[in-house]
Amino acid sequence: MAHVKKGDTVVVLSGKDKGKSGKVLQVWPDRERALVERVNLVKHFERKSQQAPAGGIVEREGSLALSKLALMCPRCQKPSRVGWLVSEGGDKQRICRRCKSTV
Numbered sequence: 001m002a003h004v005k006k007g008d009t010v011v012v013l014s015g016k017d018k019g020k021s022g023k024v025l026q027v028w029p030d031r032e033r034a035l036v037e038r039v040n041l042v043k044h045f046e047r048k049s050q051q052a053p054a055g056g057i058v059e060r061e062g063s064l065a066l067s068k069l070a071l072m073c074p075r076c077q078k079p080s081r082v083g084w085l086v087s088e089g090g091d092k093q094r095i096c097r098r099c100k101s102t103v
């Protein structure tokens with residue numbers, strides 16, 4: 001299971017967008033990549049289409065390696081390492097290693 005999921009707020013730990021934070025739009029756990037709102041913007045050239053009648057250059061989020069992202073803990077409001085709490089039934093819950101709350 002990935003340490004971040006869709007809807008989380010994350011902070012970028014390295015790369016050109018280091019220090020930026022945003023909301024996770026999508027996660028691909030098998031590829032270990034995620035898309036984060038307004039982070040790692042990449043210019044795309046769009047051809048004229050019904051969605052973009054004028055065509056031209058648009059900026060879109062590019063995917064980032066999950067290892068570069070830290071979860072922004074909603075409780076302590078800090079980028080945190082994630083731990084796992086496994087119940088007797090085998091269910092995994094994420095916990096913030098900083099404040100120990102489930103997230």
Ligand SMILES: [Zn+2]
Pocket residue numbers: 073074075076077078080096097098099100101
């Ligand atoms: Zn926390």
